[in-house]
Amino acid sequence: MPKLVLKFQNSVLKEVPVGRNEVSIGRSPENGIMIDNPAVSHFHARVFNEDGRLMLEDFGSLNGTFVNGQRVKMVALKAGDSVGIGKHTIVISESRDLDGFAMGSDKPTQAAPKLNETVMLDTKERREFLQKVAAVGESAQVAPARLKVPTLIVRRGRTDQTEYMLNDKLTVIGKSAMATVKLKGWFAPKAAAQINRREDRSYYIGGADKVPSVNGNPITQPTQLSSGDVIEVAGIQLEFVYRD
Amino acid sequence: MELDYGARSDTGCVRENNEDSYRASPEMKLFVLSDGMGGLECGEVASRVAVDTIVEHCRRADSNSALPLSGGHMNGVSETTNRLASAVRVANAAVHAVAQASAPGKAMGATVVAVRFAGERMSLAHVGDSRAYRLRGEDFEQLTCDHSFVAEQMRQGRMTVEQAGSSPLQNVLVRALGIDAAVDVDVSEELVLETDTVLLCTDGVTRELSDAQITRVLRETEEAQEAADRVVELAKQAGGGDNITVIVVRPAARPVGAFGRLGKWFRESAWQKTATWTNGNNVWSAVGVLRPSFSEG
Numbered sequence: 001m002p003k004l005v006l007k008f009q010n011s012v013l014k015e016v017p018v019g020r021n022e023v024s025i026g027r028s029p030e031n032g033i034m035i036d037n038p039a040v041s042h043f044h045a046r047v048f049n050e051d052g053r054l055m056l057e058d059f060g061s062l063n064g065t066f067v068n069g070q071r072v073k074m075v076a077l078k079a080g081d082s083v084g085i086g087k088h089t090i091v092i093s094e095s096r097d098l099d100g101f102a103m104g105s106d107k108p109t110q111a112a113p114k115l116n117e118t119v120m121l122d123t124k125e126r127r128e129f130l131q132k133v134a135a136v137g138e139s140a141q142v143a144p145a146r147l148k149v150p151t152l153i154v155r156r157g158r159t160d161q162t163e164y165m166l167n168d169k170l171t172v173i174g175k176s177a178m179a180t181v182k183l184k185g186w187f188a189p190k191a192a193a194q195i196n197r198r199e200d201r202s203y204y205i206g207g208a209d210k211v212p213s214v215n216g217n218p219i220t221q222p223t224q225l226s227s228g229d230v231i232e233v234a235g236i237q238l239e240f241v242y243r244d
Numbered sequence: 245m246e247l248d249y250g251a252r253s254d255t256g257c258v259r260e261n262n263e264d265s266y267r268a269s270p271e272m273k274l275f276v277l278s279d280g281m282g283g284l285e286c287g288e289v290a291s292r293v294a295v296d297t298i299v300e301h302c303r304r305a306d307s308n309s310a311l312p313l314s315g316g317h318m319n320g321v322s323e324t325t326n327r328l329a330s331a332v333r334v335a336n337a338a339v340h341a342v343a344q345a346s347a348p349g350k351a352m353g354a355t356v357v358a359v360r361f362a363g364e365r366m367s368l369a370h371v372g373d374s375r376a377y378r379l380r381g382e383d384f385e386q387l388t389c390d391h392s393f394v395a396e397q398m399r400q401g402r403m404t405v406e407q408a409g410s411s412p413l414q415n416v417l418v419r420a421l422g423i424d425a426a427v428d429v430d431v432s433e434e435l436v437l438e439t440d441t442v443l444l445c446t447d448g449v450t451r452e453l454s455d456a457q458i459t460r461v462l463r464e465t466e467e468a469q470e471a472a473d474r475v476v477e478l479a480k481q482a483g484g485g486d487n488i489t490v491i492v493v494r495p496a497a498r499p500v501g502a503f504g505r506l507g508k509w510f511r512e513s514a515w516q517k518t519a520t521w522t523n524g525n526n527v528w529s530a531v532g533v534l535r536p537s538f539s540e541g
Contacts, residue, residue: 005401012404080400091401118281118373118415118447120351120423168320170365170433178364178435191364194435197320199389207381208437221383 157236
């Protein structure tokens with residue numbers, strides 16, 4: 001039975017299996033998964049089974065529902081998909097799989113290491129495991145890589161271009177020679193902020209000489225960007241979007 | 245950008261041999277460490293071959309730009325990063341060859357984390373669970389994701405941080421050098437600020453010490469070598485259950501003259517001061533205050 005794993009940043013908040021009954025998601029307490037955040041609509045979306053397929057439907061929510069970074073109305077889900085609602089993520093997980101192994105149940109595993117000695121998963125288990133990880137990685141990458149180009153649009157402030165496609169792993173905002181988003185003006189910092197593309201093709205913004213704000217909130221640690229996020233730093237305002 | 249660095253490796257308090265290796269090459273601005281596995285002398289050999297091969301490949305490429313890139317060219321990252329990734333792939337092949345020849349059928353391998361600085365850019369490549377961290381202001385950030393079983397489980401939401409922390413499978417890697425003929429290398433790039441500190445370490449450090457403990461040492465120490473020594477001592481005091489290896493790199497403090505002081509004064513808190521200026525009467529009065537210290541030095 002598939003399971004919805006509600007996460008915020010790195011912590012797992014809740015796990016809800018999807019059986020014959022649908023699971024609704026929203027800010028209202030009547031929902032199977034309640035997310036108490038103003039960015040989430042009262043009845044935001046639902047996940048349900050249809051002919052053996054797991055479906056996700058957005059109820060026309062204001063801020064949208066994203067699967068692997070792409071805004072969706074109604075889609076079929078598969079294990080490993082990552083559903084973004086506001087700043088929360090719901091990961092689709094197949095509950096059987098390696099769970100017994102992972103949680104170290106009654107069955108002793110061959111991979112259990114000796115005291116503090118680093119070991120590899122043994123060959124067969126590793127192959128299977130890597131295939132699963134690869135499958136998850138692929139599904140997470142398909143949506144943005146297919147036709148969406150992550151882009152920064154300059155909403156306000158003095159820069160050398162009006163928009164920037166993020167082609168590189170590292171994007172620097174500042175006056176420095178290595179900066180992609182070049183700031184102008186006397187008091188512009190050399191390196192105001194940086195954006196990193198991680199291995200899973202997600203984008204994170206972090207501060208450098210300045211503390212950027214995302215959607216009006218100053219960030220204290222690198223923060224993942226979603227489509228529509230507004231970044232403010234060093235007197236400029238940028239919108240992060242996935243462009244066709 | 246000049247660099248100050250410090251490095252130290254220690255067997256720890258429990259193990260009999262040190263399977264970690266590191267190489268620091270300040271003239272190439274290249275720093276590499278590796279945690280070997282395979283038991284007996286296999287782990288030592290694997291980690292030694294890994295770090296030596298990486299430094300050697302980069303050195304040869306520096307004097308011969310036509311040296312082919314192993315694994316092909318990646319877009320979106322610098323030439324330095326491409327070369328570093330290539331070096332890690334070559335190291336994988338080297339460890340694999342040694343493992344096949346000397347310990348067929350046994351899991352002889354090594355982790356690796358390597359950084360190389362070029363201007364304000366740092367290239368980073370890693371395989372396994374050795375880590376790179378950066379301290380920037382208040383934020384102590386892990387720059388690498390472990391290729392370990394528990395880390396993959398957490399990424400997929402199958403394990404919480406607490407479950408992972410107490411899992412008996414913490415030592416199980418899903419990726420390492422030398423296991424297969426080819427390996428996936430994670431690469432990234434980072435901006436380097438003059439106030440940043442970069443730390444590379446093996447899991448012997450992070451098993452024993454919390455982020456807060458490591459951060460405190462990095463904050464309190466002036467010299468990078470002193471920071472590396474103190475992190476190793478602390479990890480030993482905390483139990484030293486595994487080999488412990490640390491490299492600390494930070495941009496070197498530049499000789500400070502009058503211009504340097506003035507520049508530093510601007511850089512450190514320009515935005516706070518700008519705020520004061522715009523709230524106060526005008527910018528020129530603030531600059532006027534500066535002038536005496538400028539001419540004195």
